[in-house]
Amino acid sequence: MNTLKLLEYSQYLRHKYLETLSKLTWAEVIKDRGASFPSLRDIFLHMIFVVDAYINYALQGNPNYPSVNYDEYDSIEKVKKYMEEVESKANAYLSKVTPEELARNIERKQKDGSILHITVEEMLLDFFQEETHHRGELIALLWQEDVEPPHRGFIQYTLSQKRK
Numbered sequence: 804m805n806t807l808k809l810l811e812y813s814q815y816l817r818h819k820y821l822e823t824l825s826k827l828t829w830a831e832v833i834k835d836r837g838a839s840f841p842s843l844r845d846i847f848l849h850m851i852f853v854v855d856a857y858i859n860y861a862l863q864g865n866p867n868y869p870s871v872n873y874d875e876y877d878s879i880e881k882v883k884k885y886m887e888e889v890e891s892k893a894n895a896y897l898s899k900v901t902p903e904e905l906a907r908n909i910e911r912k913q914k915d916g917s918i919l920h921i922t923v924e925e926m927l928l929d930f931f932q933e934e935t936h937h938r939g940e941l942i943a944l945l946w947q948e949d950v951e952p953p954h955r956g957f958i959q960y961t962l963s964q965k966r967k
Contacts, residue, residue, distance in 0.1 A: 806905065806924050807897060809931045812960050814890060817934075819953035820847065820941055821886060825879045831948065832879065838940050844882065845873045846944075850937050851886050857930040858893040862923055866912065 824832055824843055835841040840849050848871055856868040876882050905924040912918055921929075942952040955963075 806927050806931070807900060808961070809957070810897060810927060812957055813931060813934050814894075815960060816938060816953070816955070817850065817886065817890075819955070820938070821879070821883060823945065823950065823953050824882075827948075827950070829878070836944050836947075838944060839937065840873075842873075843941065843944060844876060846937050846940055848873055848876060848882065848885070850934050851882075851889050853930060853933050853937075854893050855889045857926060857933075858896055859889065861911065862909065862926060863896060 824847060827843070832844045833842045836843070838846060840846045852868075852871045860866065860868050876885065900923070905922065905927075907923045908920055909923060909926060910918050911921055911926065942954060945952045
């Protein structure tokens with residue numbers, strides 16, 4: 804069940820990054836930076852979308868992922884509301900995950916049309932990797948603006964949770 808701990812850690816960091824973005828001007832948040840997605844907002848929205856697509860749709864048998872119109876999110880409050888809605892649904896599913904559910908086989912359709920047969924746990928680990936990739940982008944882009952990213956390593960996070 805360590806996979807679930809990694810997802811808990813990702814959610815913790817997602818909230819910390821949103822706090823950091825909320826301290827920037829909106830112009831800085833939506834500035835095109837030429838990254839995988841144009842702006843800090845768009846990268847962050849993509850991270851939330853991946854939570855939604857992987858956990859709330861694919862793992863629960865619905866391949867019809869919602870689309871995200873990034874321009875609809877014209878304030879940090881709207882981004883926060885979207886994150887809270889997606890996480891609420893994801894947490895409801897994740898709170899019921901058992902070892903048997905982690906071992907459940909699913910089919911994952913690839914962009915090229917091929918089908919992968921993987922376990923729920925493999926899908927969750929792929930999600931964690933995807934979010935880590937984009938969090939690294941945010942780190943680099945924030946550093947370019949002399950903004951310290953709110954990074955906290957997994958071990959530090961785990962130890963802080965044990966102290967609570």
